Amino acid sequence: MSEIVLxxxxxxxxxxxxxxxHDVSVALERGTLCAIVGANGAGKTTLLLxxxxxxxxxxxxxxxxxxxxxxxxxxxxxxxxxxxxxxGRRMLAQMSVEENLLVAAAVRxxxxxxxxxxxxxxxxxxxxxxxxxxxxxxxxxxxxxAIARALAGGxxxxxxxxxxxxxxxxxxxxxxxxxxxxRAAGTSMLLVEQNARRALQIADRAYVxxxxxxxxxxxxxxxxxxxxVTSAYLGA
Amino acid sequence: MASELRLVGVGVRYGGVxxxxxxxxxxxxxxxLGLIGPNGAGKTTLINxxxxxATLAAGSIVLGERRIDGLPPHRxxxxxxxxxxxxxxxxxxxxxxxxxxAGAYAQAGRLSDDDARAxxxxxxxxxxxxxxxxxxxxxxxxxxxEIARALAARxxxxMLDEPAAGMNPAETAxxxxxxxxxxxxxxxxxxIEHDMALVRAACDDVVVLxxxxxxxxxxxxxxxxxxAVIDAYLGTSGEATA
Amino acid sequence: xxxxxxYAQHSRLIDQIGINALLALSLSVSLQAGxxxxxxxxxxxxxxxxxxxxxxxxxxxxxxxxxxxxxxxxLxxxxLxYPVRKLRGIFLAIATIGFGEIVRVVANNVDITGxxxxxxxxxxxxxxxxxxxxxxxxxxxxxxLARTKFALAVKLTREDENAARGVGVDVGMxxxxxxxIGGAIAGLAGALYAHAFxxxxxxxxxxxxxxxxxxxxxxxxxxxxxGAVVGAVLLSILPEVIRPLADYRELTSGLILLGVILFVPNxxxxxxxxxxx
Numbered sequence: 001m002s003e004i005v006l007x008x009x010x011x012x013x014x015x016x017x018x019x020x021x022h023d024v025s026v027a028l029e030r031g032t033l034c035a036i037v038g039a040n041g042a043g044k045t046t047l048l049l050x051x052x053x054x055x056x057x058x059x060x061x062x063x064x065x066x067x068x069x070x071x072x073x074x075x076x077x078x079x080x081x082x083x084x085x086x087x088g089r090r091m092l093a094q095m096s097v098e099e100n101l102l103v104a105a106a107v108r109x110x111x112x113x114x115x116x117x118x119x120x121x122x123x124x125x126x127x128x129x130x131x132x133x134x135x136x137x138x139x140x141x142x143x144x145x146a147i148a149r150a151l152a153g154g155x156x157x158x159x160x161x162x163x164x165x166x167x168x169x170x171x172x173x174x175x176x177x178x179x180x181x182x183r184a185a186g187t188s189m190l191l192v193e194q195n196a197r198r199a200l201q202i203a204d205r206a207y208v209x210x211x212x213x214x215x216x217x218x219x220x221x222x223x224x225x226x227x228x229v230t231s232a233y234l235g236a
Numbered sequence: 237m238a239s240e241l242r243l244v245g246v247g248v249r250y251g252g253v254x255x256x257x258x259x260x261x262x263x264x265x266x267x268x269l270g271l272i273g274p275n276g277a278g279k280t281t282l283i284n285x286x287x288x289x290a291t292l293a294a295g296s297i298v299l300g301e302r303r304i305d306g307l308p309p310h311r312x313x314x315x316x317x318x319x320x321x322x323x324x325x326x327x328x329x330x331x332x333x334x335x336x337x338a339g340a341y342a343q344a345g346r347l348s349d350d351d352a353r354a355x356x357x358x359x360x361x362x363x364x365x366x367x368x369x370x371x372x373x374x375x376x377x378x379x380x381x382e383i384a385r386a387l388a389a390r391x392x393x394x395m396l397d398e399p400a401a402g403m404n405p406a407e408t409a410x411x412x413x414x415x416x417x418x419x420x421x422x423x424x425x426x427x428i429e430h431d432m433a434l435v436r437a438a439c440d441d442v443v444v445l446x447x448x449x450x451x452x453x454x455x456x457x458x459x460x461x462x463x464a465v466i467d468a469y470l471g472t473s474g475e476a477t478a
Numbered sequence: 479x480x481x482x483x484x485y486a487q488h489s490r491l492i493d494q495i496g497i498n499a500l501l502a503l504s505l506s507v508s509l510q511a512g513x514x515x516x517x518x519x520x521x522x523x524x525x526x527x528x529x530x531x532x533x534x535x536x537x538x539x540x541x542x543x544x545x546x547x548x549x550x551x552x553l554x555x556x557x558l559x560y561p562v563r564k565l566r567g568i569f570l571a572i573a574t575i576g577f578g579e580i581v582r583v584v585a586n587n588v589d590i591t592g593x594x595x596x597x598x599x600x601x602x603x604x605x606x607x608x609x610x611x612x613x614x615x616x617x618x619x620x621x622x623l624a625r626t627k628f629a630l631a632v633k634l635t636r637e638d639e640n641a642a643r644g645v646g647v648d649v650g651m652x653x654x655x656x657x658x659i660g661g662a663i664a665g666l667a668g669a670l671y672a673h674a675f676x677x678x679x680x681x682x683x684x685x686x687x688x689x690x691x692x693x694x695x696x697x698x699x700x701x702x703x704x705g706a707v708v709g710a711v712l713l714s715i716l717p718e719v720i721r722p723l724a725d726y727r728e729l730t731s732g733l734i735l736l737g738v739i740l741f742v743p744n745x746x747x748x749x750x751x752x753x754x755x
Contacts, residue, residue: 040407165401196405233406
């Protein structure tokens with residue numbers, strides 16, 4: 001068993017009077033991809049937001065490489081290599097594609113800036129749009145930029161929230177290719193996806209969330225073969 | 237036809253870019269037309285042009301006998317065209333009841349609670365409380381509330397802009413039923429979507445846009461086999477054609 | 479002390495409160511439509527001068543002078559509506575404040591308005607019952623308006639203009655109507671002011687006054703007309719109540735304002751508002 005790079009234990013979180021996460025525990029092994037699937041409103045996005053400290057945790061702990069980071073603010077987590085690509089493709093809309101990448105790479109300093117050219121190689125469509133204001137990008141291009149920005153920060157652990165949402169099938173293929181190649185390169189990833197089938201196909205491990213709790217866990221293959229999962233989430 | 241929506245040779249320019257180029261299509265009452273294509277192909281621009289939020293550089297848009305291009309958006313809405321938005325635009329701070337009354341603004345602006353519940357039922361969410369604040373509803377319910385708001389206008393044509401974004405396959409399957417039921421009432425539906433399973437199950441015909449122009453037309457099955465469409469949009473993974 | 483003596487000692491304040499309440503309502507109409515249109519003081523100033531001049535120079539009886547004044551204010555609002563039709567938010571605020579400055583400068587430099595010295599000896603025939611009668615009428619009219627489809631259109635325009643257009647709301651018409659209605663109410667307030675206090679200068683309805691009106695609405699609740707009135711009443715009384723504090727008046731005033739903003743940031747109307755709409 002390889003080491004646990006991200007350990008989420010008994011986390012609770014919510015908004016105002018509404019409790020969204022009730023005692024959620026997730027373990028991510030180094031160099032693997034872990035998928036989280038479930039219906040809308042199950043709390044998947046809230047879980048990622050709680051891990052990356054954008055939403056305040058009301059209980060539980062988060063350990064990154066063994067260190068307890070539960071109380072750290074979001075930017076400290078970024079400096080420790082925990083990067084979050086939120087759903088909805090938000091970015092610095094007035095700044096160009098290249099500027100967005102520079103901002104993200106700044107956390108790594110000179111090494112980060114040097115790596116930007118490599119990112120343009122991996123995402124050629126961004127190179128053709130490098131001076132376009134990010135707000136003017138189409139949905140697929142914006143999603144590419146969101147992922148490229150996270151990669152520019154040199155993540156050791158990457159949290160991806162619905163990267164394929166609202167994308168053309170062909171682009172969905174490209175996104176999942178990128179995710180797979182990142183995994184092959186050794187980045188540990190936590191992937192939240194509505195496209196449960198694709199996510200489970202590439203996941204090493206997976207969790208099913210329902211109403212703020214983990215209800216099932218297993219390898220990607222196990223969950224794909226599980227009847228309860230297929231009928232509830234894969235519509236089959 | 238009495239209440240058919242027809243776009244004829246429609247062209248739209250944004251800055252220096254031809255966002256729509258000689259696009260013609262028709263949405264007939266009781267039928268569902270799918271509009272698919274890569275991001276940036278012009279799908280939302282087409283809805284914006286039809287609803288009066290973008291000016292035509294060429295062509296015309298006709299509803300029934302009446303030319304509607306050039307009319308201000310509120311007139312087009314009153315003429316019987318209702319829509320939902322890619323990034324949900326409910327009146328978030330207002331309650332469900334008021335959002336539905338808003339939908340009915342062009343008709344009567346007032347909606348009985350019974351009528352409101354009937355609309356929610358037609359949109360597939362009969363149990364959403366009328367007093368709930370719209371922005372506080374779960375994501376899937378918000379999408380359906382937007383559909384209910386569109387239905388409140390008693391529209392001739394409904395345009396749905398990626399209504400299934402963020403929904404898992406089980407939820408999407410329920411959406412198919414809702415869409416077919418809307419068409420069954422005699423309303424013409426234009427559906428923009430990336431979820432090919434939804435398009436296949438819900439649409440009678442499909443138009444594929446690429447770079448602002450029509451790339452292909454046909455039934456969902458024909459489109460799925462079209463090599464140009466596969467190349468530009470669908471990709472070759474089993475998922476899109478399964 | 480009996481009621482009569484109380485009234486005699488405070489009649490000016492009581493009249494001022496009624497007029498301030500009208501001014502607050504006039505701004506509230508625009509704010510409810512989501513428009514930061516800050517020209518109400520200017521509309522009131524225009525009406526005050528028109529009513530005074532109509533009475534003094536042209537011998538108009540009170541009712542006619544006030545009617546003409548309201549019409550003048552409404553017309554000014556209608557005329558202003560066109561050049562600002564594409565402006566929103568802070569830009570609309572600046573443009574309308576600019577209009578207010580133009581009005582003040584014109585009043586300051588034109589003979590018929592008495593220039594910087596203003597007008598005095600305006601026929602003093604507006605009494606407290608007239609002011610509060612007018613306030614009641616306007617309040618009832620607004621309550622009736624709140625039941626109409628127009629009120630829904632206003633709410634939707636405030637929330638999201640494009641989504642409102644998408645359901646058939648003529649947003650341009652809503653903005654125009656709210657500006658003109660607000661202008662008319664401000665005009666009524668200005669005309670009553672002229673004949674209640676019989677002395678008028680250009681600074682009476684300048685930027686300082688506009689700022690006051692805005693503070694009343696913010697304290698009371700930006701989208702609540704009842705809140706606007708409460709804000710106007712409380713803040714009009716406040717200086718009198720804390721007068722005994724002499725040198726500590728401004729400090730106390732500031733602390734009270736700060737307290738409201740910190741603890742009830744959406745305005746006092748939140749204290750009695752229903753949840754939701």
